[in-house]
Amino acid sequence: MGSLHTEELDTISVCPQNPLDPEEFRRQGHMIIDFLADYYRDIEKYPVRSQVEPGYLKKLLPESAPYNPEPIETILRDVESVIVPGITHWQSPNYYAYFPSSGSVAGFMGEMLSTGFNVVGFNWMSSPAATELESIVMDWLGKMLKLPKSFLFSGNGGGVLQGTTCEAILCTLTAARDKMLNKMGRDVIGKLVVYGSDQTHCALQKAGQIAGINPKNFRPVSTTKESAFGLTAAALRTAIEADVTAGLIPLFVCATIGTTSSTAVDPIGPICEVAKEYDMWVHVDAAYAGSACICPELRHFIDGVEEADSFSLNAHKWFFTTLDCCCLWVKDPSALVKALSTNPEYLKNKATESKQVVDYKDWQIALSRRFRSMKLWMVLRSYGVANLRDFLRSHVKMAKQFEALLGGDGRFEIVVPRTFAMVCFRLLPKTVLVPGVVANGGAAAAAAAEAGELERVNELNRRFLESMNAEGKVYMTHAVVGGVYMVRFAVGATLTEERHVNFAWNVVLEHAERILGEF
Amino acid sequence: MGSLHTEELDTISVCPQNPLDPEEFRRQGHMIIDFLADYYRDIEKYPVRSQVEPGYLKKLLPESAPYNPEPIETILRDVESVIVPGITHWQSPNYYAYFPSSGSVAGFMGEMLSTGFNVVGFNWMSSPAATELESIVMDWLGKMLKLPKSFLFSGNGGGVLQGTTCEAILCTLTAARDKMLNKMGRDVIGKLVVYGSDQTHCALQKAGQIAGINPKNFRPVSTTKESAFGLTAAALRTAIEADVTAGLIPLFVCATIGTTSSTAVDPIGPICEVAKEYDMWVHVDAAYAGSACICPELRHFIDGVEEADSFSLNAHKWFFTTLDCCCLWVKDPSALVKALSTNPEYLKNKATESKQVVDYKDWQIALSRRFRSMKLWMVLRSYGVANLRDFLRSHVKMAKQFEALLGGDGRFEIVVPRTFAMVCFRLLPKTVLVPGVVANGGAAAAAAAEAGELERVNELNRRFLESMNAEGKVYMTHAVVGGVYMVRFAVGATLTEERHVNFAWNVVLEHAERILGEF
Known part of the structure; x- marks a missing residue:
């Protein structure tokens, strides 16, 4: 057996603690779990859509990485004070934007295991x-x-x-x-x-x-x-x-x-x-x-x-x-x-x-x-086919519930038929300029009037949506089909329950009334 | 305000618990943290390279997803008994294969936060x-x-x-x-x-x-x-x-x-x-x-x-x-x-x-x-530039340590110069058939003899590597450069310390002796 080049070995830097020390992992892991459990518990207190302005974070963080280590307690305080305000809360029960990003306990635990094995x-x-x-x-x-x-x-x-x-x-x-x-x-x-x-x-x-x-x-x-x-x-x-x-x-x-x-x-x-x-x-x-x-x-x-x-x-x-x-x-x-x-x-x-x-x-x-299959496996086993169907059905039912509320109020229009758990709707102005009012103007004038009217209703809905999202109690997004600007109400955030849909309906009514009043 | 279609609302399936219930999240989260902390603590007890045969898992799992939910306790027992044996332990301190997949406490916590926010x-x-x-x-x-x-x-x-x-x-x-x-x-x-x-x-x-x-x-x-x-x-x-x-x-x-x-x-x-x-x-x-x-x-x-x-x-x-x-x-x-x-x-x-x-x-x-930047930010802050440099230097030093051990033993050859924290080496047979022994055969015969000799040494090293990996105490992989089959010893698994490198050296010696004896 060969001799060691001991002069080199002596200079190996001894770090105070291995970066994957099991007990430090345990200590910090429990902290983060509690942090996230509290986050889910209290999530309704945050505005759903982040209210920050472009460039907000640069003003809050240093220009370079720190030379010396910082304790997890300090970092977590910063997560709470500088990161959370810049987050749009996709896990909020009042989130109806884009499509859902449906987390779950089982999905999260699966992700932890695959991240932990890190193969x-x-x-x-x-x-x-x-x-x-x-x-x-x-x-x-x-x-x-x-x-x-x-x-x-x-x-x-x-x-x-x-x-x-x-x-x-x-x-x-x-x-x-x-x-x-x-x-x-x-x-x-x-x-x-x-x-x-x-x-x-x-x-x-x-x-x-x-x-x-x-x-x-x-x-x-x-x-x-x-x-x-x-x-x-x-x-x-x-x-x-x-x-x-x-x-x-x-x-x-x-x-x-x-x-x-x-x-x-x-x-x-x-x-x-x-x-x-x-x-x-x-x-x-x-x-x-x-x-x-x-x-x-x-x-x-x-x-x-x-x-x-x-x-x-x-x-x-x-x-x-x-x-x-x-x-x-x-x-x-x-x-x-x-x-x-x-x-x-x-x-x-x-x-x-x-x-x-x-x-x-x-x-x-x-x-x-x-190792992505870990989380899919845990979701399938933790809930079983029966519950998974029921979860999805409950989202469809909540969308139907919202659709029924809209359908019962003449100020709203369901723009396209609902197929799954998303309702596409728009607010209608109190007075609609029907083509007929453009007297004797011919087909071209009628078409122009119709286009003008469409843009007027689109602008109404743009303002209506922005008014809701700026307040932050709910978050919805838009789409345009066939020239019609509409609000998309996508049910599917895991925490959403019937009471949240009723809450959203009240938000819709409140902003609709205000915007119609201004329009 | 419109009337509800109450006949539809009444049939909303009431799941026993929301799949993102904060307290269930907390309960399971603490379990998984302890599971993983114990995994890191005990990781050396597993063979580094999984020892299972192709198709092993199909024999252990049902053909379809369960209809009814299963408790986390059951699933975790299965993770331990059916998944862990099929894992190659990239986080093991005795892992020197491919390149490292270097987990850390900070990296894991960052991944948890980004998975938790799930934006x-x-x-x-x-x-x-x-x-x-x-x-x-x-x-x-x-x-x-x-x-x-x-x-x-x-x-x-x-x-x-x-x-x-x-x-x-x-x-x-x-x-x-x-x-x-x-x-x-x-x-x-x-x-x-x-x-x-x-x-x-x-x-x-x-x-x-x-x-x-x-x-x-x-x-x-x-x-x-x-x-x-x-x-x-x-x-x-x-x-x-x-x-x-x-x-x-x-x-x-x-x-x-x-x-x-x-x-x-x-x-x-x-x-x-x-x-x-x-x-x-x-x-x-x-x-x-x-x-x-x-x-x-x-x-x-x-x-x-x-x-x-x-x-x-x-x-x-x-x-x-x-x-x-x-x-x-x-x-x-x-x-x-x-x-x-x-x-x-x-x-x-x-x-x-x-x-x-x-x-x-x-x-x-x-x-x-x-939200990948979360984990990079947490790594940079948790360790700081100074420690990060020291961690990387310690891997380079451990590679030098292993290189020195090989260099002091005439049975091994360092095939290419070490640059970072990986050592490429091979075992040499006791007798080398140098081209000169092919008397009077001319250049073609000499070249053929050389190629034959190269293949003989390659085969020796194939067996040597497989012998170590099959035992499972360490895991290394191979590469071929310029026709030479060599063993790659890549230091960088986060848990690897000087004592593991010395342990690996003893494994190398033991298998080298056995394979040379058989060859």
């Missing part, structure tokens, strides 16, 4: 449980959704947990693209066309941009009020035929179950029928509404999914897992693997060579990956 | 503190690294937290690609060439695949032992010139500080000089070694960074933040934003329109994003 599960070998639990829970959830067997591992498809829908769409689009390029030659990349509707989430456009699809070949097909802002097969076919005539190549279509603006539903079956004729890849983006389809009475919204190529939903939106946790199922995992695999020597191992394991690094953009 | 910080508006804290800590860390001001917000550049280096490279490559396509026309996409070395992380190849770069135009330039497996400017120039002659367009080069196989360092300055001549984008991937450059004595490894376009490091590797936390700085944020922005109506807001805020959604692949 980097790029392949099976690097932590077998991380891979195997993911495959198992993805089959569990697939069965709960009654996905066809072809999407499950037990049917030669399979599921993977991604961070977000943006990543899921980028991965499937890349797989579809490479399949096409391998068939037609790489030179056609500039001719590939990607379809969605004008209601499809911006994730599709962005995925196209990243994957090298010509931005001119991103085709957001127009929707109308008549089809409740869903993408019709006929409109899709018309767009595809025009592109084919122009020498372009239809590649990919994204159908949405529950669009961001209005929770519209694209009909999967008819869309797949058109897409099949052109050998296109169909992805179903059920980011928001997919989880609700575990309820038998809502399952029909994904009828036709058996003909699609891939399907995704965000468990962090409306399935209690905390951000981030996007569930993606594909029928042909080999298409993903062909497009996304790399096989460097330093990751070679017997398990991979045996081909008996899944190496999820080849199903996603990144190599490294967190 | 979705896609733009400033959605939670101002998430955006502003990120900009501030990225400037802090940039200053600690002595990055040029042009990479900081204070100098019109800026930093962003991504999940992984794969994402960081994909985003910068997409920005570089679109800059070039906007100049040269989209038709040239098939001519763009991406350069790295044959030691560059597979993230570059994968980013190229996803971004639509022709796989034939991914150029891994050969490295040699003479340049310690670093990419030389001369070799890069030769490759570029050949491509230009062939009518291709050089686009992007990735220089690595601390390659995965051997922690080799590509010389940034000379590489930038070549790249500049061709108007290429230079990304510096310092995923592993970047954090060490906060120590003044190691800062020289990133000399020349002032000429690069972007720079990234993984704080989750060797900077105590837990997975995932990749820090990316760019000189020209507008290039990222042009390539990655989308601007849907439902996200429009006054703050964005005022152009006084950063909307990080346009700096990354995904729309949704976690």
